[in-house]
Amino acid sequence: MNDAADKNGMGRESAGNERHGKTMVEAINRALREVMEEDERVVVIGQDVGVDGGVFRVTDGLIDEFGSDRVIDSPLAESAIAGVSIGMALNGLRPVAEMQFSGFSYLAFAQVEGHAARLRWRSRGGLGVPMVVRMPYGAGVRALEHHSESREAFYGHVPGLKTVIPASPRRAHALLHAAIRDPDPVIFMEPKALYRSFREDLPEAPDEAEIGRARIVQQGEALTIIAWGAMLRPVLKAAARLAEEAGEVAEVIDLETIAPIDAPAIADSVSRTGRLLIVTEAPLSYGPAGEVAMRAIEGAFFSLRAPICRVTGWDTHVPFFAREQSYLPSPQRIFDAARELLKH
Template sequence: MNNHAITLLEAVNLALARALEDDSDVVLMGEDIGANGGVFRATDGLQARFGERRVIDTPLAETMIAGLSVGLSTQGIRTVAEIQFMGFIFPALEHLIAHAARMRNRTRGRLSCPMVLRAPFGGGIHAPEHHSESTEALLAHIPGLRVVIPSSPVRAYGLLLAAIRCDDPVIFLEPKRIYRASKTLVEDDGNALPLDTCFTLREGRDITLISWGAMIQETLAAAHRLEQEDDILCEVIDVATLNPIDHATLIASVKKTGRCVIIHEAPHHGGLGAEISATLCEQVLTSLQAPPRRVTGDDTIMPYYRNEQLYLPDVDDIIMAVKETMEYSG
């Protein structure tokens, strides 16, 4: 077993290699993932190592990629398909919503659909239109689809292995803004992390900060500054699986702290932050010392690179929301 400091992108590659090595029924497919190693090089070297029958270059046809993945997975092939950017996922929705998500129910358990659809998502890399979307709420609204988002190399490795081994379809969204942001020690031991579970990254007493994906970085940075400058101890929770959400962990934390701020990059209206806020109000209203707050992207299309930093929530935005929540007096 190797233990190296690697990036989130390298952790994805490591998990894919481990899955291919451990299970001969695992197959990768996608546009330019083979000889080219993918648009971000997430699959670099895998075709040379495992061959063209297991790491397959497809035509530029997202509908075909999704449909083929559904068909293969119902026959026992664990397909891991890549959509180059989340903004290109929409042609695949017919197969994901009408077939992959319903297969187990439709066949009364006779067939399952153990497929993973990987897609880089989110802004912050100066990309053109259709390359910076954060539409995870759209996918998380579909019963039967798991939606998983890693926020670190360790969680990328463990959660991707869990997704590949899952007997139901998983949408695995990779926050490309932090693909190469930092390195963490990751042990290539083949151990998966649990799906459907939040991860408490930092214990706190005063307020709960809830986030996922790339925004975990700003959330942790805000928590550190709030402790150093204002003696506010924030509990930080990485949701990680957005469908189904581990509400029990969130409820327990907010019961303890009495306050929460939810941070996500996606637009404010209809985002997963609204769902989490509603659940907390339903379940722990009498424990709340202030209304839940949301720090989000704007209700607009992600702007081009000159203005994308005006759209993305930052550390100061989170700190302001926390202080206003702490000062709330009813």
């Protein structure tokens, strides 16, 4: 999917847009409200999603509009939230379950991996599980332990699951619509560092979004930079500096979907630029960056003019507060890696 940056809102952050657009929290809330108005089968379930509007206020006001039968405050029991959602989906509803933080979602992993992801396969196509599991993830907000990790590889590795990560309010709005429409379970990971960091105008109708398709945010020929979630913004800053200081224009791709991965988009871009830089806040080892690199090797090996480079988090747990920013890929680290690639 080759979309210009201005079409999808990335980069359009003028002062007026900052004041009058929507944050990612507001964009997700609007998407939920819209699909609940359109389809009475859609229900929201999770801890504190109703009366309190969610820990980040993503579901704020929904219980007042749709009632407690469709906006359900659950016990503090992630496995139960997932299990009940699976039952709802099997019986005609379209649940959107919220895990307060991705670090708590592991308590529901047995239900998600053992049942939600397997039921279509187990029933030979007879049963679908049209549910979405929303979860804030990632570092950068000075949170406590179990609140800051980036473990999208856990879910991307599970057959039968789709894993989506938006990088802006406008794309969150579009991708959540697509996720709720999907006939299979979708893990919808929301980079909480972006929840209120900037605003974008939302269209009257959601932008086109297809799960499994990457998005070209900036076209270029010098090298390909692939990122997703909160890492797209430092990538764009590094790419702008690269163009200004070195006169080299990078092609920037927002992966958007970890699984299924858009291998053709990766191969097509790398075959034209010959260089690939992958940026993710997940730890280096066994992370999604390795999968992106392998797809590039499989699809465009003979076009590579330099070794593939990764700028990632470290193979540690996310450190607390004072050292958190040192853990995350910065525009400087990304810029330095791009300059090294261009030497080849």
